[in-house]
Amino acid sequence: MKLSFINPSPNEDLPEWESRRGIAAWPPLGILYLATMLRERGVEVSVLDQPAKGMTIDQTLKWVKKEDPQILGFSTFASSGRTAALIAEQVKEENPSVVILFGGYYATFNADRILGKYPSVDIIVRGEGEATILDLEERLRNQGKLEDVLGINFRKSGAVVSTPDRPLIENLDSIPFPDRNLLDTEYHSMVAGAKLATRKFTSIVSSRGCTYRCRFCVCQEFAHRTWRARSVRNVLEELRCLSDQGFRQFIFVDDNFTLNKKRVMELCRSIMDERLDIEWLCEGRVDTCSYDMLKELARAGCKVIYFGIESGTQRILDYYGKGASIDQGRKAVDAARMAGIDMIVGSFILGAPGETEEEIHNTLELAKQLPIDLPQFNVLIAYPGMAIWDELKINGLLDEEQYWETGVLVSDACPDGISSAEIKRMIHDGFRDFVLRPSYLLRQVAMAPKSSFRMRLVLHNISRIGNIIDSINKIQ
Numbered sequence: 001m002k003l004s005f006i007n008p009s010p011n012e013d014l015p016e017w018e019s020r021r022g023i024a025a026w027p028p029l030g031i032l033y034l035a036t037m038l039r040e041r042g043v044e045v046s047v048l049d050q051p052a053k054g055m056t057i058d059q060t061l062k063w064v065k066k067e068d069p070q071i072l073g074f075s076t077f078a079s080s081g082r083t084a085a086l087i088a089e090q091v092k093e094e095n096p097s098v099v100i101l102f103g104g105y106y107a108t109f110n111a112d113r114i115l116g117k118y119p120s121v122d123i124i125v126r127g128e129g130e131a132t133i134l135d136l137e138e139r140l141r142n143q144g145k146l147e148d149v150l151g152i153n154f155r156k157s158g159a160v161v162s163t164p165d166r167p168l169i170e171n172l173d174s175i176p177f178p179d180r181n182l183l184d185t186e187y188h189s190m191v192a193g194a195k196l197a198t199r200k201f202t203s204i205v206s207s208r209g210c211t212y213r214c215r216f217c218v219c220q221e222f223a224h225r226t227w228r229a230r231s232v233r234n235v236l237e238e239l240r241c242l243s244d245q246g247f248r249q250f251i252f253v254d255d256n257f258t259l260n261k262k263r264v265m266e267l268c269r270s271i272m273d274e275r276l277d278i279e280w281l282c283e284g285r286v287d288t289c290s291y292d293m294l295k296e297l298a299r300a301g302c303k304v305i306y307f308g309i310e311s312g313t314q315r316i317l318d319y320y321g322k323g324a325s326i327d328q329g330r331k332a333v334d335a336a337r338m339a340g341i342d343m344i345v346g347s348f349i350l351g352a353p354g355e356t357e358e359e360i361h362n363t364l365e366l367a368k369q370l371p372i373d374l375p376q377f378n379v380l381i382a383y384p385g386m387a388i389w390d391e392l393k394i395n396g397l398l399d400e401e402q403y404w405e406t407g408v409l410v411s412d413a414c415p416d417g418i419s420s421a422e423i424k425r426m427i428h429d430g431f432r433d434f435v436l437r438p439s440y441l442l443r444q445v446a447m448a449p450k451s452s453f454r455m456r457l458v459l460h461n462i463s464r465i466g467n468i469i470d471s472i473n474k475i476q
Helices: 029-040 057-067 081-094 105-109 111-117 130-141 232-244 261-274 291-299 314-320 326-339 357-369 387-394 420-435 438-450 452-475
Strands: 002-007 044-049 071-075 099-103 123-125 152-156 159-162 201-204 249-252 279-284 302-310 343-350 374-379
Touching: 002 029, 002 057, 029 044, 029 071, 029 130, 044 057, 057 081, 071 081, 071 130, 081 099, 081 111, 099 105, 105 111, 105 123, 111 123, 111 152, 111 159, 123 130, 201 232, 232 261, 261 291, 291 302, 291 326, 302 314, 302 326, 302 357, 314 357, 326 343, 343 357, 343 420, 357 374, 357 420, 374 420, 420 438
Parallel strands: 002 044, 002 071, 071 099, 099 123, 201 249, 249 279, 279 302, 302 343, 343 374
Antiparallel strands: 123 152, 152 159
């Protein structure tokens, strides 16, 4: 059999609040892992990253027709699920015998709804897909019983069958490295809208899952609050292979890269011992990033770190279940600056239930007080799989049938909150105030020649300042 995989483009009717960051910026590792597993078994595979290639739906349909797979799989998120369904529908019209699979977060948490709404979708793969896709390929090739495949939903005799969950993969070293040669696309890292990578770039994952309980994250449910890591030796081997292929810049897309300090420091020292000529980006929790660890990150080539600071009000942080304090956020940013991390990005979430204007102002002010290089302000959104989605549902504030595909802005769902329109206005003004500070502009310009990452950031912010000035002139 032949299997083809598609990473679909954003939905055409993507709500204006939905973030497009990361789309077409990083290789779709999920389907690359699946395709690589299948190919090592001798199965013919092909992969299309639709947004990275800039292909329309019609062009994508022509690609599918040319590939002529017996099985077509889609990696889906809330931002792209309806595009996947539209492509699947038209593929089925052309060739009804193609078996259509959906996987990813969107599919995992909406399995029955997708099968109920979209007849063109045949099977939902829930959770991690590496073992499931091998099992499915074998059953479909031999016309075996789908009931024996763990972790899927499918239709049978007019009803939806849901098989038991598949256990998580315990030994991540057993999974082959994803073959990035399956994609003939050049990628550029996007961080908070800024294109930062200037050399051959790709993404890499060194661990999976997270043990924390953040209300706004689906990772804990997807990975059952379990964290598993590849061995340092295994990660280093992949980095070495990618370096030999000419890759020089990386982003670690782990759910929680800095969870285990000892492992992170061992990886950093191994990179230095190996003398790899690489630069990289990662995310870090403010309560797990000590100065000595951040110093090792910087020495090993970490140029950009992304901290989830989230709020300038402890009450809101506690509501989010972040498990960290404002003071820890301050200390982590200061430590990263002292350790020599080139750029620090701070992420903030606004619009929690009952969050006041003063509390939102606290967060915008905190961003200006911290020595970060780029703030990313997000309006809180709830999706299936998040604890906050379940909370809204229990409290009668959410019509699931209306919002399961798009998500919902929490501030609009809660009657005691500030409207999303007002929050967006505050974010606009907050970013303007952040980037127009003379001290900030002078520091960025002075440090830009020392770093290609920072130079890209300066150019990005200059363009955004122009947009801000244009919008101010229009208002006047």
